[in-house]
Amino acid sequence: MTAPARTRDSAGLIRAEEPVLAHNYHPLPVVVARAEGSWVEDVEGRRYLDMLAGYSALNFGHRHPALVEAAHRQLDRLTLTSRAFHHDRLAEFAERLAALTGLDMVLPMNTGAEAVESGVKVARKWAYDVKGVPADRATIVVAADNFHGRTTTIVSFSTDETARTGFGPFTPGFRIVPYNDLAALEAAVDETTAAVLIEPVQGEAGVIVPDDGYLAGVREVTRRAGCLFVADEIQSGLGRTGRTLAVDHEGVVPDVLLLGKALGGGIVPVSAVVARREVLGVLRPGEHGSTFGGNPLAAAVGTAVVGLLETGEFQRRAAELGVVLREGLAGLAGKGVVGFRARGLWAGVDIDPAIGTGRGISERLMREGVLVKDTHGSTIRLAPPLTVTAEELRSALQVLGTVLGRA
Missing domain, CATH: 3.90.1150.10 (Aspartate Aminotransferase, domain 1)
Incomplete structure (x- = not known):
C-alpha cells in the first residue's frame, strides 16, 4: 500500500x-x-x-496577512460565477488596477501565458479593425532570448530551442530582432506591424537590463510607426524593480501592459491585459474569454495586491x-x-x-x-x-x- x-x-x-x-x-x-x-x-x-x-x-x-485575509473573506462569500454573470468584486479590481498603471481598461485572465496570448490577439484585432492591416497579414516584432510563456503560439517566437524542439509547426506572424537594439527594431517594423512585444527586463535570459533610453526608444519607434507597444511586465512589474512597473524607470507608458505572477499574491493565479480604451475596446462579446478570468476570489486577492502597491x-x-x-x-x-x-x-x-x-x-x-x-x-x-x-x-x-x- x-x-x-x-x-x-x-x-x-x-x-x-x-x-x-x-x-x-x-x-x-x-x-x-x-x-x-x-x-x-x-x-x-x-x-x-x-x-x-x-x-x-x-x-x-x-x-502575506492582508492577502490571506482577503482570500479567507472571499472564500466565505463567493468564489466563482463565470463571466456569464456580473459579480460584486470585479469593478473595483479593474478600476484600481487601471488607476495604478495609468491605463484605461482591464481584461482579466488567469496565468501569465494567457495574458500574453490575449495580448497577441488584441494587438492583431486592433491592427485589422483600427490600423487597417489586410486580413491575416499582421505581424508582431519580438526580441531574441525572450520568455513570454510556453504555449504553442508563444514558443513560435522563442529562440530557446529547448522550448521549441518537438512542438512545431509554429504560428507565423512574428519577427525576431536582437534585444536592446533599436536600429534592428526599427528596421523590422513596417505597415503590417501590429505591435512590438518586449520584456522591459528579460528575466529568464538572466535579468538582462537594457541600456538607458531603450524603452523610450521603443515607445518612439512604435509611435512613429503607428503600432502598439506591448510591455510584458509579468515578472518585472508590481514593485520588483523598485518602481510599480519597470517601464516607469524611463517614464514610458505602453499601449498594452501584460501582468501576472505577483498580481495573485502567491495565492491564486491572476493575470491581466491592461490597455488604452481604444485598444481593448476592439473586443466584442464572444471573441475572447475565460471561465475563471476575473473570478470573485481572484478579484478579491488582486484588489488586495493593488492596495499594497498603492502605498508605495x-x-x-x-x-x-x-x-x-x-x-x-x-x-x-x-x-x-x-x-x-x-x-x-x-x-x-x-x-x-x-x-x-x-x-x-x-x-x-x-x-x-x-x-x-x-x-x-x-x-x-x-x-x-x-x-x-x-x-x-x-x-x-x-x-x-x-x-x-x-x-
Whole structure:
C-alpha cells in the first residue's frame, strides 16, 4: 500500500513523484511544506531563505496577512460565477488596477501565458479593425532570448530551442530582432506591424537590463510607426524593480501592459491585459474569454495586491534593498562572480564556469539554507520577496560568498 504523503520524508516524496508526474520540470531536491514571509520549511522542519519568490509571484512574501485575509473573506462569500454573470468584486479590481498603471481598461485572465496570448490577439484585432492591416497579414516584432510563456503560439517566437524542439509547426506572424537594439527594431517594423512585444527586463535570459533610453526608444519607434507597444511586465512589474512597473524607470507608458505572477499574491493565479480604451475596446462579446478570468476570489486577492502597491511601500523597499543587493554582489566580483545585472531587488549573477554550473551552485546554496534557481549556463537568479529584510539579504549574500569560496 502506498504510504500517505504526510508520513513520507523528502526523499520519499520526490521518488513518489517520478512515476506519476510529467517530467517537464527539474526542481531542486527540496520539498516545501510550510512557509511564512521570506522563509520556507521542508517536511523535516529545515528552514530555507527564499531568494526566488516564485519567479516574482511571491513579491509580497509567503502568506502575506492582508492577502490571506482577503482570500479567507472571499472564500466565505463567493468564489466563482463565470463571466456569464456580473459579480460584486470585479469593478473595483479593474478600476484600481487601471488607476495604478495609468491605463484605461482591464481584461482579466488567469496565468501569465494567457495574458500574453490575449495580448497577441488584441494587438492583431486592433491592427485589422483600427490600423487597417489586410486580413491575416499582421505581424508582431519580438526580441531574441525572450520568455513570454510556453504555449504553442508563444514558443513560435522563442529562440530557446529547448522550448521549441518537438512542438512545431509554429504560428507565423512574428519577427525576431536582437534585444536592446533599436536600429534592428526599427528596421523590422513596417505597415503590417501590429505591435512590438518586449520584456522591459528579460528575466529568464538572466535579468538582462537594457541600456538607458531603450524603452523610450521603443515607445518612439512604435509611435512613429503607428503600432502598439506591448510591455510584458509579468515578472518585472508590481514593485520588483523598485518602481510599480519597470517601464516607469524611463517614464514610458505602453499601449498594452501584460501582468501576472505577483498580481495573485502567491495565492491564486491572476493575470491581466491592461490597455488604452481604444485598444481593448476592439473586443466584442464572444471573441475572447475565460471561465475563471476575473473570478470573485481572484478579484478579491488582486484588489488586495493593488492596495499594497498603492502605498508605495514595496516599491521603496525594492529600491532601497536593491542597493544592498548590488553592493553585496559587487563585493563578490572576482571571487567567483564574473558579472551581474540588477534592477531593484532582482539580479542575474554569472558564476565563473570553472567553479560550477548554475544548477550546481543552486544545489550548494540549498544545502546551506538559501533557495535560488539557475537559468542558462552558470547564471543564477536572485529575486527575494520584497518583504525580505536587509539582514536576511546580507546573510544570503554571505552564504553565496562562502559557497563560492569553497568551490
